[in-house]
Amino acid sequence: MSSQIEKKIIDAYQEKFPLSKVHHERLINYIPGGATRSLSYFKPYPIHISHGRGAYVYTHEGHALLDVTNAYGALVHGHGDPDVVKAVSQGIENGSQYSSPTEGQYRLARLLCERIPGFDKVRFVNSGTEATLFAMRTARAVTGRDKILKMTGGFHGTHDSVAASTKKNVITAGIPAGMTQDILEVPFNDGDALERVVRENADTLAAVIMEPFLGAGGVVLPAPGFLERARQVTSDHNVLLIFDEIFSYRVDTGGCQRLFGVVPDLTCVGKVVGGGLPIGVFGGKDAYMNIFCHEHTKMPLYHSGTFNGYETVMQAGFAALSKFDDTAVAAINMLGDRFQAGLLKSFRSNGLNIQSNQIGSLLNLHFVNHKTTTAAHVQESVEELHSLMHLSLLNKGVFTIPRGLFILSTVMSESEIDGLVDKIDDTLKELLPLIEEKYNHLLL
Ligand SMILES: Cc1ncc(COP(=O)(O)O)c(C=O)c1O
Numbered sequence: 001m002s003s004q005i006e007k008k009i010i011d012a013y014q015e016k017f018p019l020s021k022v023h024h025e026r027l028i029n030y031i032p033g034g035a036t037r038s039l040s041y042f043k044p045y046p047i048h049i050s051h052g053r054g055a056y057v058y059t060h061e062g063h064a065l066l067d068v069t070n071a072y073g074a075l076v077h078g079h080g081d082p083d084v085v086k087a088v089s090q091g092i093e094n095g096s097q098y099s100s101p102t103e104g105q106y107r108l109a110r111l112l113c114e115r116i117p118g119f120d121k122v123r124f125v126n127s128g129t130e131a132t133l134f135a136m137r138t139a140r141a142v143t144g145r146d147k148i149l150k151m152t153g154g155f156h157g158t159h160d161s162v163a164a165s166t167k168k169n170v171i172t173a174g175i176p177a178g179m180t181q182d183i184l185e186v187p188f189n190d191g192d193a194l195e196r197v198v199r200e201n202a203d204t205l206a207a208v209i210m211e212p213f214l215g216a217g218g219v220v221l222p223a224p225g226f227l228e229r230a231r232q233v234t235s236d237h238n239v240l241l242i243f244d245e246i247f248s249y250r251v252d253t254g255g256c257q258r259l260f261g262v263v264p265d266l267t268c269v270g271k272v273v274g275g276g277l278p279i280g281v282f283g284g285k286d287a288y289m290n291i292f293c294h295e296h297t298k299m300p301l302y303h304s305g306t307f308n309g310y311e312t313v314m315q316a317g318f319a320a321l322s323k324f325d326d327t328a329v330a331a332i333n334m335l336g337d338r339f340q341a342g343l344l345k346s347f348r349s350n351g352l353n354i355q356s357n358q359i360g361s362l363l364n365l366h367f368v369n370h371k372t373t374t375a376a377h378v379q380e381s382v383e384e385l386h387s388l389m390h391l392s393l394l395n396k397g398v399f400t401i402p403r404g405l406f407i408l409s410t411v412m413s414e415s416e417i418d419g420l421v422d423k424i425d426d427t428l429k430e431l432l433p434l435i436e437e438k439y440n441h442l443l444l
């Protein structure tokens with residue numbers, strides 16, 4: 001049964017997307033694996049997109065797919081948003097980047113500082129990875145300490161400090177063993193472990209870095225009081241608290257720190273903040289960011305980069321965020337709530353005991369039969385079902401992230417969300433015989 005279902009789904013994929021195979025076979029001659037980011041690759045071959053418009057992307061075969069990847073969260077207004085397009089084309093026409101401060105940097109920095117409680121001052125970089133790298137460096141330079149505590153299941157990009165782990169695997173291969181010596185780890189949502197490790201390492205600990213909820217790690221929400229406890233224990237021990245809001249910023253115009261009322265010392269944002277163009281931002285309270293300031297210190301901390309504060313990106317980001325105001329956020333978050341309600345109904349009606357974690361416009365489905373509140377719970381989710389669901393949804397005209405993560409955009413309508421729920425419902429029905437045969441712990 002399981003192989004029949006798998007064969008049917010894979011055959012349908014190959015039949016519907018033959019040109020993706022052609023493009024893939026061309027690309028593997030020049031890019032190993034035919035994908036320039038690990039996550040884009042999947043079997044039998046990745047989908048190739050020719051262009052996007054609004055809530056949809058189009059394949060080379062001409063199929064429209066509802067895009068619920070939205071560039072891993074970087075796009076919040078879908079593809080080709082007219083205001084972003086205008087800002088980018090005017091930006092490029094006027095000269096795309098200058099080796100000096102600009103008006104665009106002023107406008108975007110001011111907007112972010114006005115909106116996000118933890119930002120007195122910010123600095124721009126080109127990716128989320130760079131933002132966490134510099135936030136951590138800032139914390140280390142300010143405190144004169146080396147250690148950083150992170151959460152198991154948290155994702156902060158790909159630089160060595162955040163990717164390092166004592167476990168050797170495809171993520172950590174190539175990272176020097178020594179990198180782990182200054183990185184401590186506790187499970188997300190384990191307040192006791194967090195408090196103990198901070199207390200025991202207070203003399204050498206520069207900062208705790210955490211997402212307010214595990215984003216890429218499965219949209220795992222913070223247990224009541226967990227963020228407050230993180231704030232309290234770090235303040236008590238003079239350790240800095242860094243919120244990585246690169247993914248979570250989109251749930252509130254002030255980020256999760258405004259939503260949950262917990263303000264960190266340093267914050268990172270990115271993704272939507274660049275209007276779909278590459279960006280990273282780190283910043284925080286004056287007391288810490290003044291380390292970069294010529295007016296406050298004789299020897300400011302060095303921070304440079306050819307593309308930092310790229311003027312066209314600043315303009316695109318400002319255009320995107322200006323219309324991502326409280327009203328727009330409330331509307332997209334309501335779409336997320338509608339999506340969640342529809343899915344929970346579908347799970348019940350199919351007799352499935354599976355999970356869906358949602359906050360605002362972000363939702364992660366887990367093939368797990370109990371609440372997912374830790375990274376370990378997320379790991380229990382059934383890989384085979386995720387892969388088949390992903391391919392089956394592509395066959396039905398939905399472009400998703402393979403591990404069950406769905407990211408909405410402001411240009412989606414209620415009827416598109418209802419249609420999405422129906423397609424997931426159809427997919428679950430398709431997978432039901434396989435679940436009954438191999439994974440009956442997921443049945444009610
Ligand atoms: C919370 C978080 N931090 C950091 C990053 C890394 O950002 P980038 O891919 O722009 O380097 C991501 C990307 O998914 C993220 O979700």
